[in-house]
Amino acid sequence: MTATLPAEEKRTFFEEQGYLVLEGMLDEDEVEACAGEIERLHALAAGMSDEERSKGSFQLEPHAAPGAGEGRPVLRKIERTRRHSAVFRDLSAHPRLLATIRLLLGDDLLLFRSTLMLKPAHHGSAHGLHQDSAYWPMEPPSLVTVSIALTDSDPENGCIQVIPGSHKWGMQRWGRITRQRDQPLTDREDVDTSQCRQVPLRAGSALLFHSLIVHGSGPNNSPRPRHTALYAYFPPTVRYRPGEGRPREMTFPVVHGLGGRTELTLSAD
Numbered sequence: 001m002t003a004t005l006p007a008e009e010k011r012t013f014f015e016e017q018g019y020l021v022l023e024g025m026l027d028e029d030e031v032e033a034c035a036g037e038i039e040r041l042h043a044l045a046a047g048m049s050d051e052e053r054s055k056g057s058f059q060l061e062p063h064a065a066p067g068a069g070e071g072r073p074v075l076r077k078i079e080r081t082r083r084h085s086a087v088f089r090d091l092s093a094h095p096r097l098l099a100t101i102r103l104l105l106g107d108d109l110l111l112f113r114s115t116l117m118l119k120p121a122h123h124g125s126a127h128g129l130h131q132d133s134a135y136w137p138m139e140p141p142s143l144v145t146v147s148i149a150l151t152d153s154d155p156e157n158g159c160i161q162v163i164p165g166s167h168k169w170g171m172q173r174w175g176r177i178t179r180q181r182d183q184p185l186t187d188r189e190d191v192d193t194s195q196c197r198q199v200p201l202r203a204g205s206a207l208l209f210h211s212l213i214v215h216g217s218g219p220n221n222s223p224r225p226r227h228t229a230l231y232a233y234f235p236p237t238v239r240y241r242p243g244e245g246r247p248r249e250m251t252f253p254v255v256h257g258l259g260g261r262t263e264l265t266l267s268a269d
C-alpha cells in the first residue's frame, strides 16, 4: 500500500510510523532465484559439522521437533549471507530497494547485517517483541532494516508485527528474543500488545523498519515455510560503539556512495 506513495510521503510515513511497505519489489524470477539459493545453502549446511555451521553463522531451529528436517538440518537463520552467496550479496544492493533506502538515509550507505530468517513449516519459532538497536553497538540508533518476503508471509506462518510509532518511545530493555511456541511475544506488562499490527507480505514485497521500532513475529503454525532476507543499513553518521570486550574495530560493506569504496572500517573512539 505505502509503495504507491510519492517519495516525500513515503519518507513522512516512515518518520511518523517507523515502517514502510514496498509491494512487488522483486519479480517472480528474482523470488525464484532466491528460493533456489536457499536450497543450495541448506545443502551446504547439510554437509557441515556442528562446529563448521556455527562458525559459518548457520543457526539451527531450537524448537524443531526431533526428525523434523527429514535428514536435512532445520535452519532458523543464516547470518552474513553476503559472504556465503552472490545472490544475497547482490540483493542487498538491489536498485529498487536502494532507491527507497537512499530516500530515508541518504546516498552513502553501509550494511550492518545480511541475514536469512527461515521459519520452517510447523516448526519456526517466535521472535519476542524488541527494538533492534537495543542489541546493536551502533549510535545513534537510527538504522533501517528491510525484511524482504521470499515466500508469502502472513499471521499463520509468523509474519512480522510492528507497533506503529514505537520508534519514538526511546531505547528500552527487552530480554531474550527467542520464544517458545506457546509463550506470549513479551513478558513486559507495560507493553500493550493489542497495538501490534501484523504486516502480511506477498513474496517479493518488503517491509522497511526503523531500528527503534518495537517488532516481533509469531511462530509458524502453517504447513508453509516463511523465508525472508533481512538487511540493515546505516549512513556514516552512525558510529560503531562496542561494549567492553568486543572488537575495537569493525569493517562494514559499502552498498552505495562513499566514493565507490567497497568497505569501511569503523573504530570505537
Ligand SMILES: O=C(O)CCC(=O)C(=O)O
Pocket: 117, 127, 132, 147, 158, 159, 160, 215, 216, 217, 228, 230
Ligand atoms: O523475521 C522475523 O521473524 C523477525 C526478525 C527480527 O525481528 C529481527 O531479526 O530483528
